[in-house]
Amino acid sequence: MIQKRLSIALAGNPNSGKTTIFNNITGTRQKVGNWPGVTVEKKEGNINKSGYDLKIIDLPGTYSLTPFSIEEIVARNFILDERPDVVIDIIDASNLERSLYLATQLREIDCKVLFALNMADVAQTRGIKIDDKKLSELLAVPVVFTIGNKNKGIETLLKAAIELAESDSVTPKKRKVKYSKDIEDSISKIERFIENHAADSIPYNIRWTAIKLLEDDQIVKERVLEKTGKIGEDILREIDNQRNFLVDRFDDDPEIVMTDERYGFIAGIIMEALTTSTQQRVDISRNVDLVLTNRFIGFPIFIFFIWAMFQLTFTLGAYPMDWISSGINLFSTLLAHVLPDNIFKDFLINGVIAGVGSVMIFLPNILILFFCIALFEDTGYMSRAAFLMDKIMHLIGLHGKSFIPMLMGFGCNVPAIMASRTLESEKDRILTILITPFMSCSARLPVYIILAGAFFGAKAGTVIFGIYLLGIILSIITGRLFRSTLLRGIDAPFVMELPPYRIPMIKSLLIHMWDRSKMFLKKMGGYILAGSVVVWTLTAFPHNISYTKNYDLEIEQVKTYFQTEIEAAQEFDNALLAQKRDIAIAELITEKKAEKAEKSFMGRIGKVVAPIFSPIGIDWRASVALLTGFVAKEIVVSTMGILYAADEREDSEALKNALLSSGMTPSAALAMMVFVLLYMPCVATLAAIRRETASLKWMIFSISYSTLLAWGMAFLVYQGGTMIGV
Amino acid sequence: MLLSEMKEKQTATVVRVGGIGALRRRILEMGILKGTEIQVEKYAPLKDPVELIVKGYHISLRVEEAAQITVENVK
Numbered sequence: 001m002i003q004k005r006l007s008i009a010l011a012g013n014p015n016s017g018k019t020t021i022f023n024n025i026t027g028t029r030q031k032v033g034n035w036p037g038v039t040v041e042k043k044e045g046n047i048n049k050s051g052y053d054l055k056i057i058d059l060p061g062t063y064s065l066t067p068f069s070i071e072e073i074v075a076r077n078f079i080l081d082e083r084p085d086v087v088i089d090i091i092d093a094s095n096l097e098r099s100l101y102l103a104t105q106l107r108e109i110d111c112k113v114l115f116a117l118n119m120a121d122v123a124q125t126r127g128i129k130i131d132d133k134k135l136s137e138l139l140a141v142p143v144v145f146t147i148g149n150k151n152k153g154i155e156t157l158l159k160a161a162i163e164l165a166e167s168d169s170v171t172p173k174k175r176k177v178k179y180s181k182d183i184e185d186s187i188s189k190i191e192r193f194i195e196n197h198a199a200d201s202i203p204y205n206i207r208w209t210a211i212k213l214l215e216d217d218q219i220v221k222e223r224v225l226e227k228t229g230k231i232g233e234d235i236l237r238e239i240d241n242q243r244n245f246l247v248d249r250f251d252d253d254p255e256i257v258m259t260d261e262r263y264g265f266i267a268g269i270i271m272e273a274l275t276t277s278t279q280q281r282v283d284i285s286r287n288v289d290l291v292l293t294n295r296f297i298g299f300p301i302f303i304f305f306i307w308a309m310f311q312l313t314f315t316l317g318a319y320p321m322d323w324i325s326s327g328i329n330l331f332s333t334l335l336a337h338v339l340p341d342n343i344f345k346d347f348l349i350n351g352v353i354a355g356v357g358s359v360m361i362f363l364p365n366i367l368i369l370f371f372c373i374a375l376f377e378d379t380g381y382m383s384r385a386a387f388l389m390d391k392i393m394h395l396i397g398l399h400g401k402s403f404i405p406m407l408m409g410f411g412c413n414v415p416a417i418m419a420s421r422t423l424e425s426e427k428d429r430i431l432t433i434l435i436t437p438f439m440s441c442s443a444r445l446p447v448y449i450i451l452a453g454a455f456f457g458a459k460a461g462t463v464i465f466g467i468y469l470l471g472i473i474l475s476i477i478t479g480r481l482f483r484s485t486l487l488r489g490i491d492a493p494f495v496m497e498l499p500p501y502r503i504p505m506i507k508s509l510l511i512h513m514w515d516r517s518k519m520f521l522k523k524m525g526g527y528i529l530a531g532s533v534v535v536w537t538l539t540a541f542p543h544n545i546s547y548t549k550n551y552d553l554e555i556e557q558v559k560t561y562f563q564t565e566i567e568a569a570q571e572f573d574n575a576l577l578a579q580k581r582d583i584a585i586a587e588l589i590t591e592k593k594a595e596k597a598e599k600s601f602m603g604r605i606g607k608v609v610a611p612i613f614s615p616i617g618i619d620w621r622a623s624v625a626l627l628t629g630f631v632a633k634e635i636v637v638s639t640m641g642i643l644y645a646a647d648e649r650e651d652s653e654a655l656k657n658a659l660l661s662s663g664m665t666p667s668a669a670l671a672m673m674v675f676v677l678l679y680m681p682c683v684a685t686l687a688a689i690r691r692e693t694a695s696l697k698w699m700i701f702s703i704s705y706s707t708l709l710a711w712g713m714a715f716l717v718y719q720g721g722t723m724i725g726v
Numbered sequence: 727m728l729l730s731e732m733k734e735k736q737t738a739t740v741v742r743v744g745g746i747g748a749l750r751r752r753i754l755e756m757g758i759l760k761g762t763e764i765q766v767e768k769y770a771p772l773k774d775p776v777e778l779i780v781k782g783y784h785i786s787l788r789v790e791e792a793a794q795i796t797v798e799n800v801k
Contacts (some may be wrong), residue, residue, distance in 0.1 A: 064755045070746045097781045098757045259754045286767075295771045387786050391772035394788070494775055494791065495752050498784040 003053040006165050007082070008158075008627040011106060012077060012090030013371050014061035015380070015499035017118045020148035021090055022058040023508055025158065032515040036460055041421065042074075049158050057084065063098070065105040066255075070426050079111055080204060085165040090116045093123035093130055094500075095143075096274055100266045103139070104177050107723065110205035112164050113141050120145040126274050127277035135273040149505050177265045179258060182249050183585075186242040187211060193238045198228040213239045214246075215255040228706075275444055285380075285500035293384050302388050305381070306407060313365050313444070314411045320364035326333065328357040346540060347533075355532030355631070360683070362414060366517050369408065369415045374512035376404075378504035382422060383496055394475050397483030399423060399494065404431040406475070409439025410468075413681060416441075417688040419514065427487045430693055434482065434702055435475040435679040440468050443633040447676045450637055454656035455669040467673050474678065474709065530630050531683035539628070540600040545599045551592040558584045590642075597642050602627065616675065616714040617668030617722070626675065632682050667721020671714040678710035729764070729795040730776070737765040738797035745794035753791070757781045764797065791794075 012018040022030075034041050042415040043058040059078060060071035067073045079087055082390050089106050091099040096117075106113045117130060118124075136143040144160050146153035178184065190210040194202055202209050202224065206704025213235070219438035225232040246254040265408040292301055332349050339345040376382040386400030393400050416436050425427040448467055451459035495634065562581035566574050597603050606624030613623045621643035629636035637655075644658040659669070690699040730772040732738060740762045743753055758764065758780055767784060774789045 066751065066755065068752065095781075095783050096782060101755060101757070172731075254753060255751060259751060260759055263754075263757065263759055289768075289777075293768065293770065293777070298771050387770055387775060387777065388772075390786075391770065391774045391789070394774075460766075494786065494788040495749075495756055496786050497756075498777060498786055500784075517793075 003048065003051060005053045005055065006086070006162065007055045007084040008161050008165075009057045009059050009078060009082075009084040009087045011059045011079070011087050011089060011102065011103070012061060012118075013063050013092060013095070013102060013497075014101065015149040016061065016090045016092040016095075018061055018090045019058065020505060020508055021118065021146065021154065021157075022056065023505075023511055024148060024151050024154050025056055028511065030511075030515075032450060032518075049285075050162065052162055054158070054162075056568050062102065064102055066215075067217065069424065071424065073219065076109075079106075079109055083111070086112045086113045086114055086161045088116055088161055090118050090146075090148075093117040093120050094126050094128055096123075096128070096130060097266060097270050101262060101267065102264050103141075104266060107139060107141065107176050108205075108208050110208060110210060114161055114164055115139075115141050115143045116146045116153070117143060118146045118148050120153075121147050121150070129275045129277070131273045131275075135269065138269050149502075177262050179261050182246060182725075183214070183254065183258060183261070186214060186246055186254075189270065190214060190238060190242060194235060197232045197234065200307055201227045201231075203227060211258070213241060215258060216243065216253070232700040254342050271681060278716065288501050289384070289498075292381070293387060299390055302385060305376075305385075306404075309369070309376075309405075310411060312372060313369045313408075313415070317365040320373060321361050323355070324361050324363070328353060337391070343540070343543060346644065347536065350540070351533050351536035352529065354536075355529045362412065363517065363521065365412060366415050366418075367513060369419070370513040371509060372514045373404070373419055374509045375504060377422065378502065378508055379511075380499045380501045382475065383498050386496060394494075396432060396435075396479035398479060399425065399428045402428060405432050405436055406439055409436040409441060411442055413437050413441050413685040414688045417685065417692055420692060421516075429489050430698060431479060431482055433689055433692055433698070433704070435478050437685060437702065438471040438478065438678065440471045440677050441633070443682070444636045444676055446634050447629075448673050450640070450655060450659070451669045451673050454659045455664070455666040463670070463673070467677050470674065470713075471677050474713075478705075478709075527687035528631070528684050533629055535602070538605065539597065539600050541601055542599075545596055547592065551588055555585055555588050560586065588659070593642050594644075597624070597639075603643075612711075615718070616671045616711060617718040618663065618672055618675070618714075619664070621662075622664075622672055626672075626679065629676070630680065630683055632684070633676065636676060665722070667718050670721060671718035674717050675710045675714040678706055678713060680710075681705045727797055727800055728793050729766075729778075729797050730789045730792040732766045732795040732797065732800060734766055736767050736800055737763060738800040740795060741765055741798050743794065744796065745791070749791065750794070753787070753795070756785060758785075758795065 010018050010022055022043060024048060029047065030043055030045035041060075043385065045056050047054050047056065057078070059075040062069070062072045062075050065072055065076045067076060076657050078084070087106060088683050089099075089103050091103060103113070103115065114391045115135070117132065117135075118131075123130065129436075132143040132145060135141075141161050142164055144153055144157045146157055148154075179187065187207065189209050190213060191206050194206055194210065199206070204220075209220060213224065221236065224235060228235065243254055247256070250257045292298060294301075298476070332353050335345070335349055335353070339348070373382075376385065382401065382404075385404065388400070389403040390400030393402050396402075402420070404422065405416045405419040409418050413436055416439065417433050420429050420436070423432060445464075448464045449460075452463045456463045558581060562577055562584075566577050566581075569577060602624055603620075605627065606620040609627070610620040613619070618626070622640065624643060625636045625639040628639040640659070644655060644662060664672075680686070686699055686703065688703050690696060693699065727738070729738070729740075730741060740758060740760055742760060743758060745753070758778075760798040762780060767779050769776050769789075770786075775786045776789055776792050777784055777786045778792075779785075
């Protein structure tokens with residue numbers, strides 16, 4: 001038997017407990033993705049209930065359906081175009097008045113609505129009593145009480161939803177918001193006009209369309225024009241007449257008057273359905289805020305929390321990171337022993353496993369970070385962090401919440417960019433994503449250590465600090481620049497609710513953490529694998545290089561030479577000779593590697609692009625190192641190790657000496673550090689940018705902007721430095 | 727008096743919400759309307775934004791946004 005399918009959409013204000021209810025209904029059977037074309041998270045889940053196949057869709061949390069933010073547009077379009085069988089409006093019972101604003105808008109759209117009065121227990125302890133029967137009667141909507149975090153009332157809610165979906169009740173005309181006489185007159189005039197001229201071509205409820213047109217809703221306007229063609233223009237002319245009349249009458253825009261009147265209508269309902277006991281209770285949340293957003297200790301506490309998150313993510317995360325890394329090494333070594341020496345083996349170990357491994361080792365960081373962020377969000381601290389930081393971030397044209405992703409960037413740009421999800425405005429999100437790579441991540445540090453250590457000696461620390469500072473300054477300048485050009489438009493208003501503090505549910509935290517981490521693994525994995533395979537191919541081919549010397553033969557000769565020496569020498573000299581022999585062999589091997597790298601495609605590319613890098617003082621070897629840094633910035637050091645024919649360990653004096661004797665000047669070294677700080681993000685970061693902006697365009701933009709900026713800054717540093725003779 | 731001139735813990739009644747376009751409407755939609763009782767809970771440590779209590783919940787606005795709101799009966 002085929003089960004009947006019903007779709008149920010969950011709508012509601014942010015912080016109304018909507019996600020908790022969604023998690024309770026669907027459990028782990030949820031799919032997380034993005035709404036098409038936008039970066040708003042879309043969650044859905046399928047469950048079976050009393051013989052029905054229910055598809056539950058979690059709409060973005062919104063305060064209204066006025067299409068200002070992308071979330072509101074997504075939520076409204078879903079209800080209008082996908083026509084879910086039932087919309088459940090999740091209402092924070094302790095915040096009824098404001099919640100009813102969205103509810104009245106849902107009632108105006110022609111869809112079957114059901115109210116879930118959530119957090120009924122919280123409301124009760126706050127002395128709020130809601131007469132559900134009265135509310136249900138006044139709005140002609142079924143009402144169910146729920147306590148999301150205790151999983152109470154969910155069964156009843158689903159039953160009520162199924163019942164409503166199956167009932168053929170048309171939403172009654174009455175019991176909707178009634179506006180004042182002048183506005184109602186205008187609405188009915190427009191309604192009549194539409195009915196007479198284009199009734200069939202309007203896809204939505206006519207009264208609703210009339211209301212939206214009167215409110216000057218651009219999206220509905222466009223839709224009407226699109227559907228009705230010529231007549232649409234007449235309709236819009238009629239709208240203009242009515243709007244002018246109302247503006248004249250009220251001395252304000254109709255949409256403002258109507259917002260006011262909706263709240264008037266809500267006030268009436270509140271009077272009848274809600275009683276508040278006057279008894280004052282201790283407001284725990286307010287007391288917590290006396291400490292957490294305190295004038296003096298608010299910032300220190302905030303810094304402590306951020307520090308703790310950083311420590312957990314990167315210090316605690318380092319342990320499992322090590323385990324995974326040794327696991328991968330063990331696996332590689334094992335394969336190296338088992339497989340015969342050939343190109344396939346090299347590909348598998350240095351291409352595939354190294355590539356996939358470089359993603360896998362981030363997993364502990366990502367899990368911990370997302371757990372911390374979920375904790376901040378679910379407790380309500382995130383909005384306090386934004387409250388504290390907004391003044392500072394606003395200077396860059398950003399929202400207070402941008403602070404967290406930018407700070408995380410110092411650890412690793414990948415989770416940092418993913419953390420930008422917490423920003424509500426798409427422009428803020430894109431801007432944050434574009435400037436986060438300038439926060440110098442931990443992978444870039446080894447490069448600075450080598451270069452600064454080799455060329456600046458005792459001043460190395462100051463130089464490295466200066467590099468970090470340069471990143472911050474350029475991010476501020478970039479932020480301001482983009483804010484006033486590319487991503488112009490009204491700053492997202494900082495109208496932000498500070499929800500009461502809540503004890504988070506561990507289940508929600510885990511679901512949150514896992515969903516986001518899973519996405520990281522799935523999407524990033526592909527990109528990084530592809531990137532490392534490309535770099536591997538370029539360094540491994542052509543396979544048959546004609547070397548300038550026969551290294552294998554020379555190694556053999558060295559061996560035989562020392563063998564005879566050892567045999568001839570006294571016993572106590574043997575160890576010394578063996579050591580000499582090993583050094584000689586190692587030198588030959590590094591020399592061979594260097595020549596191989598030089599003659600590989602990568603080396604040839606390096607020589608081709610060298611002219612581009614010569615104005616910034618970087619030779620072909622360093623250019624190749626920068627190119628391979630595309631896979632992961634720490635690779636820059638090991639590539640330099642190979643090409644400058646030195647030991648590749650980052651603390652190695654050999655590489656420093658090799659660099660010093662290679663003709664690189666201090667200003668060239670500084671230019672290279674600046675370039676590493678700024679140039680295009682590594683492949684994992686690019687994958688994150690692509691993913692989070694949902695656009696290839698922004699990814700390419702990020703590559704071009706950062707690389708050009710890097711070149712420009714490095715040019716200034718090198719040429720400037722050379723001029724003053726450094 | 728403007729909302730942005732109020733001191734912490736003072737209450738007042740909203741007379742007019744000024745400003746333009748989306749921001750103004752957003753403020754209204756959040757329930758800050760003519761006649762609404764409003765209390766200044768606190769200013770952020772850097773004096774901006776400001777936390778308000780309106781219709782029983784807490785909301786924050788930037789000071790420049792609060793400067794668009796005229797209030798009376800400040801207590």
